[in-house]
Amino acid sequence: MTKKDSIKVVKEKLASITSQTDSYFRALQEDDRKGVQKLLATWEINQIKQAQIKEKAEMILAYEHAAQAKGYRMIAGIDEVGRGPLAGPVVAAAVILPKDFELLEIDDSKKLSEKKRDMFYDLILEQAVSVGIGIIDEKIIDKINIYEATKEAMKLAVAKLSFPPDYLLIDAMKLESLPIPQESIIKGDAKSVSIASASIIAKVTRDRLMKSFDTKYPGYGFANNAGYGTKEHLEGLEKLGPCPIHRETFAPVKKYLN
Template sequence: MDKLSISEIKMILKTITSENDPRLSEFEQDQRKGVQSAMAQWQKQQAKQVKLAEKYQEMSVFEEEKKAQGFQAICGIDEVGRGPLAGPVVAAAVILNDTHKILGLNDSKQLSVHKREELVTEIRKNARAIGIGEATAEEIDQLNIYQATKVAMQRAIDQLMITPDCLLIDAMVLDNGLPQEKIIKGDARSVSIAAASIIAKVYRDEWMTTYGEEYPAYGFSKNAGYGTKEHLKAIETYGILPIHRKTFAPIKNK
């Protein structure tokens, strides 16, 4: 039997997920540098997957506790966009199904654009329900950012096709009568909240990019409304837009 080529072995390694696969011992005996390099890469990837699985288990503790208490529609809630000078604050509410295992969930700010987009696809596949809510710049100015965030979160809950029986919320408490737990840094500690964080982040970034196409000088596709040099220069040169928050410095000082 002809020896497998290095490229063939690499393709096979992509399909192997168990360290007990007998083909691995054959490849380990292959002294070709390309094979040994491929094996080292496979082992590195396996170690990474083990860490991701461990992290996922750690981040499922709050959900498991709620399930043990009898809750069946546990909803993670998070927001993005509290700090920018422009655009809405956006919240997402996510109820994951019972069989989900979306490795790599984390605080959306810790993930690359590509990884967030990958995870949005996985979240949508594994969610029983997703709701998105916004509070506009005008509402933020009227209510203040803290109260506007609550409004956006409640709107996200109201958009769900399933009524949640328990809420896990990132650092907030909502006055809606539902059983809930406020979790500090919840987007890095709860899979449901992390999923909501990613959904909200991708939605808001797309919103800002679309708006930025109309006003390219402000750089919204890159800064998402935060006060970068480019953004501040555009405000000085072209003025304040309808989506700017008039109560946020330095805009409020103009």
């Protein structure tokens, strides 16, 4: 560079550079201005982050690629939310993604902020081949137990898919009654993009349901705790007793039943 670019121009040009071998980048390394060196340091940090995101994206596609290599095409990821709460339903989602799904920074729903979950929720609904949601309420949970209710929610989610899946990737469970080839993956919501997507759909769906219940049944903090046994929730139980959506077979609730 015979004439040095302004810091603003350097910033704009750096945004389009992807390699340190770029001639402009090498020239900037000789520029002793603090502003330029700061921009170079930021660029390098961003490149590392992007490489990590790409590596993570490739890793969480491994199960899908393995299933595709076996000839499967309609691969559904399945996950649930709501096994632990004292109130409300258990919600499961089944998601079939297209091959060219835009990964971005998708991950286990519990690791994402509410804002990011909502953003990915919209993205998944927009781009997915099909999404199915299964909801099993507290009455059935009390009748058949939470483990069986979770299975029923998952089966219902699969049944609601617009296209029948030919392979299932399931987070830490097996659906023996479904005659579909399947794979149970421990911590699957962090290892499979399809399961991670199902986790996000299930969590956003359930969180929104619990916020609506907070309006109907105030005093337990459902909008904040989604029915989990937080201090606020337990204090509400002690003061008000159980409401219609509480799980009566769960010990912290059972002791307040008449």
